[in-house]
Amino acid sequence: MDPILARLQEIFRTVLLDDTLTLTPETSGKDFEAWDSLTHVTLMVHAERAFKIQFTSSEIAGWQNAGELAKLIENRLQAKG
Amino acid sequence: MDRSLDLYKPDFWYVLAVGVLVLVPIVSPALRKWAWGAMNVAFLGVLFGLPDLRRASSLLERHAVADAAALVANSGLAAVCMALVIAWITLQAIQWRRAGVLPLFFGGLTVAGLFVIHKLPVQTLYDWQHLREALEAVGLSGTRVQPLKSVLVTISFSYVALRMAEAMRLVYEGRHPAPDLPSTINYLVPFHMLAAGPIQAYAEFVAQPAVPERLTASNALRGVERIAHGLFKKYVLATIVSRACLTGFKAPLPFLGAEVLFFYLWVYLDFSGYSDITVGAGRLLGVATPENFNRPYTARNLIDFWDRWHMSLSRFIYRNLFIPVQLTLLRRTGPQAALWCAGVAFSVSFLLCGLWHELNVRWALWGVMHAAGLVTVNWYRAWLQKTLSREAFNRYRANRGIRVAAIVLTQVFVAITLWVATGPRE
Numbered sequence: 001m002d003p004i005l006a007r008l009q010e011i012f013r014t015v016l017l018d019d020t021l022t023l024t025p026e027t028s029g030k031d032f033e034a035w036d037s038l039t040h041v042t043l044m045v046h047a048e049r050a051f052k053i054q055f056t057s058s059e060i061a062g063w064q065n066a067g068e069l070a071k072l073i074e075n076r077l078q079a080k081g
Numbered sequence: 082m083d084r085s086l087d088l089y090k091p092d093f094w095y096v097l098a099v100g101v102l103v104l105v106p107i108v109s110p111a112l113r114k115w116a117w118g119a120m121n122v123a124f125l126g127v128l129f130g131l132p133d134l135r136r137a138s139s140l141l142e143r144h145a146v147a148d149a150a151a152l153v154a155n156s157g158l159a160a161v162c163m164a165l166v167i168a169w170i171t172l173q174a175i176q177w178r179r180a181g182v183l184p185l186f187f188g189g190l191t192v193a194g195l196f197v198i199h200k201l202p203v204q205t206l207y208d209w210q211h212l213r214e215a216l217e218a219v220g221l222s223g224t225r226v227q228p229l230k231s232v233l234v235t236i237s238f239s240y241v242a243l244r245m246a247e248a249m250r251l252v253y254e255g256r257h258p259a260p261d262l263p264s265t266i267n268y269l270v271p272f273h274m275l276a277a278g279p280i281q282a283y284a285e286f287v288a289q290p291a292v293p294e295r296l297t298a299s300n301a302l303r304g305v306e307r308i309a310h311g312l313f314k315k316y317v318l319a320t321i322v323s324r325a326c327l328t329g330f331k332a333p334l335p336f337l338g339a340e341v342l343f344f345y346l347w348v349y350l351d352f353s354g355y356s357d358i359t360v361g362a363g364r365l366l367g368v369a370t371p372e373n374f375n376r377p378y379t380a381r382n383l384i385d386f387w388d389r390w391h392m393s394l395s396r397f398i399y400r401n402l403f404i405p406v407q408l409t410l411l412r413r414t415g416p417q418a419a420l421w422c423a424g425v426a427f428s429v430s431f432l433l434c435g436l437w438h439e440l441n442v443r444w445a446l447w448g449v450m451h452a453a454g455l456v457t458v459n460w461y462r463a464w465l466q467k468t469l470s471r472e473a474f475n476r477y478r479a480n481r482g483i484r485v486a487a488i489v490l491t492q493v494f495v496a497i498t499l500w501v502a503t504g505p506r507e
Contacts, residue, residue: 017471019471036388041404041408042411042416045408057408058251058254058284058400061400
């Protein structure tokens with residue numbers, strides 16, 4: 001599993017209170033009832049802390065699935081050096 | 082005279098038919114953009130009527146150039162066209178980094194000022210001394226405010242204001258380039274979304290293909306079918322509900338509760354019917370038009386409700402108010418305070434959402450009620466998750482009886498808040 005996706009999976013399990021949750025690049029909000037617009041922002045703040053990066057408001061609302069989020073984080077980490 | 086968009090009148094349908102005939106064969110992106118812009122301006126011409134060019138020409142013959150210019154400039158169409166050019170220049174200036182925050186400040190202040198003029202009665206505007214002085218300082222004496230207000234009402238400025246606000250923010254943040262003149266027109270005043278939205282996200286507007294896929298017979302049929310569906314909801318079902326069940330809340334007490342529910346049903350049929358018509362028209366025109374409703378009557382709580390009702394507005398609030406407020410608070414407090422942060426974000430978002438509908442106490446109360454409802458749902462859900470095991474929580478969610486009760490409770494709550502906001506005024 002991609003290391004960014006693996007770290008995201010831990011975060012998602014913590015926030016969505018689901019220890020069995022498996023994250024794939026295609027996983028989206030539609031796959032979990034507990035993942036709504038509200039928990040979405042909390043997920044992103046957890047991700048910001050874990051990867052020591054910051055997202056803009058547009059980025060937070062702008063991704064559709066876990067793969068896109070992982071890509072966004074990868075780009076941000078590369079830009080950081 | 083009320084010149085706001087009325088789908089009973091043939092104007093909208095003429096422009097839609099001409100728009101489809103003109104736009105569908107165009108394959109050049111630049112030509113399509115300009116043609117769509119011209120179509121939107123033409124519709125404004127239909128709404129406002131053209132300036133009296135014969136009189137302007139006779140004034141010119143008498144060398145009264147200033148009077149002729151004033152006659153044209155004072156027409157609603159010219160005023161909106163000038164405002165669109167100013168909006169375009171403002172967005173270009175916001176993009177111009179050297180100007181700093183000044184163009185954004187000017188744009189924001191202008192949009193906010195026009196919004197206040199749009200929403201407040203003229204008398205109220207002039208009853209407040211500071212507001213009166215501010216209006217007079219920019220040359221808006223009492224006799225000039227009413228025509229301006231009439232223009233703003235005709236184009237449903239509250240929707241235009243939200244589109245402009247989002248475009249300004251995203252251009253300022255450097256997320257998207259400033260639009261050119263035809264794109265500014267097409268984003269701010271698309272004729273089929275003019276009356277009551279939907280509010281297209283600026284990012285979606287930018288991302289849509291410059292030339293849509295060719296309109297196939299089946300796609301055209303789906304567009305027409307969607308319009309027919311909307312017309313049936315808006316002009317048949319909503320009319321039946323209105324005539325049979327609504328009395329303007331004059332029903333005696335035992336029946337008032339039923340009327341409150343029927344009023345909510347009428348609002349849904351009327352508004353979602355209109356939204357169906359815009360989505361169908363957008364499909365025919367090849368213009369991306371966001372969905373506004375997704376079976377809100379099945380929502381089992383208020384969070385779910387706002388993911389289904391007036392979705393283009395709730396997503397606008399989510400992107401531009403809720404996320405920035407919650408994010409700022411969460412970064413300061415940490416994710417462990419998520420519930421409190423969400424509570425503040427809900428309160429700010431829905432108070433402003435209420436005041437966006439109407440600048441009065443009743444709509445502010447509507448916003449407070451929705452914020453309180455959303456906070457309650459959020460806390461209740463967190464409490465359930467903390468108290469119940471995962472299996473028990475899933476059983477709770479799947480329980481049919483609880484689901485039905487939750488849906489009924491949600492719908493009744495929404496209906497009551499609507500009555501609070503729009504019910505009879507003494």
